[in-house]
Amino acid sequence: MAHRAPSGRAPAAAPAPSRRLARRVLVLFTLSLSCSYLCYSLLCCCGGPAAPRARCAPARSAAAAKKLLQKSRPCGRPPPAEPPGSAAPARRPREPPAPPARGPPGQARPGAKRLPQAIVVGVKKGGTRAVLEFIRVHPDVRALGTEPHFFDRNYDRGLEWYRSLMPRTLDSQITVEKTPSYFVTKEAPRRIFNMSRDTKLIVVVRNPVTRAISDYTQTLSKKPDIPTFEGLSFRNRSLGLVDTSWNAIRIGMYAVHLESWLQYFPLSQIHFVSGEKLITDPAGEMGKVQDFLGIKRVITDKHFYFNKTKGFPCLKKSESSGLPRCLGKSKGRTHVQIDPEVIEQLRDFYRPYNIKFYETVGQDFRWE
Numbered sequence: 009m010a011h012r013a014p015s016g017r018a019p020a021a022a023p024a025p026s027r028r029l030a031r032r033v034l035v036l037f038t039l040s041l042s043c044s045y046l047c048y049s050l051l052c053c054c055g056g057p058a059a060p061r062a063r064c065a066p067a068r069s070a071a072a073a074k075k076l077l078q079k080s081r082p083c084g085r086p087p088p089a090e091p092p093g094s095a096a097p098a099r100r101p102r103e104p105p106a107p108p109a110r111g112p113p114g115q116a117r118p119g120a121k122r123l124p125q126a127i128v129v130g131v132k133k134g135g136t137r138a139v140l141e142f143i144r145v146h147p148d149v150r151a152l153g154t155e156p157h158f159f160d161r162n163y164d165r166g167l168e169w170y171r172s173l174m175p176r177t178l179d180s181q182i183t184v185e186k187t188p189s190y191f192v193t194k195e196a197p198r199r200i201f202n203m204s205r206d207t208k209l210i211v212v213v214r215n216p217v218t219r220a221i222s223d224y225t226q227t228l229s230k231k232p233d234i235p236t237f238e239g240l241s242f243r244n245r246s247l248g249l250v251d252t253s254w255n256a257i258r259i260g261m262y263a264v265h266l267e268s269w270l271q272y273f274p275l276s277q278i279h280f281v282s283g284e285k286l287i288t289d290p291a292g293e294m295g296k297v298q299d300f301l302g303i304k305r306v307i308t309d310k311h312f313y314f315n316k317t318k319g320f321p322c323l324k325k326s327e328s329s330g331l332p333r334c335l336g337k338s339k340g341r342t343h344v345q346i347d348p349e350v351i352e353q354l355r356d357f358y359r360p361y362n363i364k365f366y367e368t369v370g371q372d373f374r375w376e
Contacts, residue, residue, distance in 0.1 A: 118176040123167065124152075124183045126208040126301055127200065129269075130191025131259055133222040134212040135283040138320070140186045142294050145311055145323065148303045150175040151184040159200055160193040167203060182301055188212075192258065192265050201272040208301065209273060214283030215375040216260025216362070217354045221343050223256040228344060238350050245350075250357045257354075263364040270368075280369055290321045 128136050144151045156162065158170045177183050190196040191211060200207050214222075224237045234240070241257060243249040252258050259265075269278065279300040286293045291309040298305050312321040315334055322334035359376060366372050 119178040119181070121171050121174045121176055122183050123171050123203060124174065124185045124207070125204075126182055126184045126210060127190065128184065128186035128188070128210045128212065129196065129200075130188045130211050130265075131213060131219070131262070132188040133219050133226065134188070134214040135281065135286045136186050136188045136212045138286055138290075139210065139212055139281055139294075139297065140184070141323065142290065142307060142311075143184060143297060143301075146298065146303060146306050148180060148306075149182050149184055149301070150177045151186070155187045155189075156185060157187050157189065159196040160187065160189050163195070163199060182303065191269075192255075194268055197269045197272045205272075207273075207277070209269070209278045210281060210297065210300070211278060212281040212283055212286070213262055213365075213373065215373075216262070216358045217351055217375075218343075219260055219283075220256045220354065221346055223259070225343050227256075237344065237346055241350065241354065245353070248353055248356070250354065260358060261361045263361045263368060266365065266368060275369065278369075280371060282373055284373070287320045 128139055130136070140151055140153075143149050152174055154173075156170065156173050158165070158173075162169070174183050174185070190200070200209075220241070221237065224240070228234060238245065240254050241250060243251045250257060252261070279297065281293055281297065290312050291307065294307045295305050298307060311324055313324055314320070315322045318334060355376065362373070362375050
């Protein structure tokens with residue numbers, strides 16, 4: 009006879025093992041999915057070896073996205089270093105910052121102030137101003153208009169002060185200055201050599217007697233009460249003793265002054281311009297100057313016309329404008345009348361100096 013269970017509710021059966029396993033798998037799957045999503049989000053935002061680089065800040069609209077892309081930056085790690093021996097990928101070089109605006113579009117930059125590569129060192133009343141004004145027409149030359157007198161009067165101010173006076177030039181241009189008193193300043197050759205042994209020197213020479221009379225004429229216009237030319241030229245005229253302490257006489261002793269320059273500079277670095285030919289053939293003389301400076305012959309006959317009133321050539325167009333331009337009123341003065349016997353005595357005095365000068369420079373200026 010079968011045994012019956014006692015009356016009343018039967019006890020609940022224990023859950024099957026398969027259900028418990030299913031729940032555990034579901035929990036693990038949920039955790040795995042969450043972790044995968046988190047890792048994917050991090051990789052997409054901050055970048056990884058296999059993920060394209062993205063911007064960190066999300067955009068709510070197209071316009072907002074554009075602004076954020078312009079302002080935000082990638083937050084990824086820097087790329088790993090290339091293994092030894094592998095070729096690095098080509099990278100676009102960083103462009104330098106744009107220079108500040110300097111005038112209207114298309115205008116050339118002003119360049120830099122440089123120490124002069126060429127100096128017109130002399131001589132006074134020889135035609136140095138004409139050479140400077142003529143050479144300034146050349147587009148490859150920039151010249152200081154005033155005489156700085158650095159190597160004779162202002163040397164203690166230093167090279168930086170001297171440089172600050174110079175005009176701005178481009179790399180392709182030559183800086184030039186003129187101070188005629190340098191030629192007769194004993195310290196000038198050494199000082200210029202110490203600045204640059206490659207400096208090119210231009211000397212404009214003229215018949216020393218005519219030069220002395222021109223020098224005296226200029227001084228007389230400023231000091232009408234000075235002694236006569238004859239009185240200043242001689243210590244004893246009857247004996248023919250010339251006063252070489254007078255500056256107007258001393259400057260014309262070119263051979264003496266040249267010796268000081270040749271102690272520091274070879275003749276190949278010194279160019280001599282004939283003051284007389286500068287009047288009769290300005291284009292020819294300036295052509296030689298351009299050759300000496302190593303620049304193209306731009307200044308030609310078309311730049312000059314002869315001014316009969318002044319008695320020397322003028323520019324048909326100047327550096328700053330297309331208008332004709334002659335030198336100032338102080339140029340082309342009528343010389344004072346000098347006794348012909350005085351002139352002859354001075355010619356005799358200068359003759360040996362002139363001959364030595366011709367022989368040294370290898371050029372006959374025909375002043376006799």
